Amino acid sequence: MENEFIEPWYSLDWFNPVTLRSFTWERTEILYALFAVPIFFLIRWLLRQRFNQKLPVAVTSKDLKSSPLNLIRLIPEFLLMIVLLLVLTALARPQKTNEKVEQWTEGIDIMIALDISQSMQIEDFQPNRLEAAKQVALNFIQGRIQDRIGLVVFSGDAFSLAPLTTDYDLLRAYIKDIHFEMIESRGTAIGSAMAVVTNRMRESTTKSKVCILLSDGDNTAGNIDPITAAELASAYGIKIYTIVVGKEGLVPYGKDFFGRPNMIENTIDETTLRKMADIGGGEFFRATDNQALAQVFTKIDQFEKAEIKETRFKDTSDYYFIYLQWAIAFFLLWLLLKSTFLSNVLQD
Template sequence: MVIIALARPQRTNEKVEQYTEGIDIMLVLDISESMDLQDFTPNRLEAAKETAIDFINGRIADRIGMVIFSGEAFSLAPLTTDYELLTDLVNSITFNMMDAKGTAIGSAVSTGINRMRESEAKSKVMVLLSDGDNNAGNVDPVFAAQLAEAMDVKIYTIAVGKDGMVPYGTDFFGRPQMIESYLNEETLRNIARITKAEFFRASDDQALENIFTKIDELEKAEIIESRYKETMDYYRPYLMWGILFFFAWMALKSTFFNNFLLD
């Protein structure tokens, strides 16, 4: 027993605590009439909404906000971690939420920056999704991008849609109608370049999903890990029993019982 006690038996439990410092993300979504084109299923807007919801539900501890725009911009949701609320808001987005026609990219970026101006997050990101050139609003997109860069906001831009003839509605006989679509990438490319982010071109549903997956990988929150070791000694019971047996042996050493054992 004493020998076992001297070996100092122990039991160690290791605890790991993880702390995630989230980032702030502003989703900026174009809801202009051209987003109703059907080169995506069922159209560009619905495909973007579905992918945005998957992106939202894939984040952990990140605050996410939402801006929608056409000829004007509107802040749909402030930065929040209530992903269920965000999902409901994205599902509720429709084309008739705004009367102003056109595509006000500069105004949309400015609105998103305004929502993020008090953010203290180490990483601030905006994801701008549009299918058109800036043709409305009173804010120049390049100026808005420079303002974002000054505030350390990276703007990932996604150009949605195909060039050429794309389906839009059906004719009297139920056959798909085709209209010409042209996408000017220059504005979106400039915004991404100025803010040191990336530009993407999405030509179908799968490409759009892959782009959001890549942005998700690029903008991962930092995970801080702390490890604690809790060690418990178990030598005391063995030492106590060893001492007890030793004194018992000493007490019985000169007794009849000990002599009987020796004989």
């Protein structure tokens, strides 16, 4: 990794507080020793003052003068203190770390097969079964990320309404436009719907392929047996979730002359859809109201999460050598001045 600081080692910017705060320190405990260095030199100077041998010289009071020039004798000591401070700074290992995180997801291919037969107008869901199914499908799409989703609708026949796509705005528009008259032939062709799903997904190279089939009745139309269609889908690696919507017994269907709901007898056979889910390695669900249907799609959403992969790159640059070079420079200067008259100036 290239150094972010382009200044040469002798630049004073290396001692800028902003620069120092930008570092991370590998051995922060050494930084505490910086405070001990001035204390050490102060104690050292006091001990010298007390115990150094003094030469008695008799002078008159008028000749006893103190000059600021006498302080130059402290320059070598001051330089040596700076050397120690710089060495400790280098030992603390100032560093700059740049961590990059790359994430990507491996999406899932999902086909939603939706029953639009006349019985989906039954109003045991609000406002009816089809509209409730459309709403949860819209919510389901809203929560997906980078998954390709397609739509198949069926009643007496089946056709692909939308191919696998990540254009979720387009999918939502298609779902909102679904109505009962899209297919003229009556009945419930579950096997045909499963065959259309398989045809749409058979060339997919995605690791995870999922079909969510929602219906409220038995297979009463089409020329393909649902179990055979499920086995074919399973052979192409398609996981099948099946959902039966509706209550058994008397359910409201339309209104009479006085605006009161007509009650009709409704029976549901779960056997076929249960077996299809078992063959497809998925799960069977039964929903009897809007809330239960929403919970089913929430569960499927949790089951089929796209795999998020993450790679982290951590680049670390060391800057200890900058302060080590400063320490060497001050050390050489200390050696030079140590042997000169500066260190031999008579103390008061």
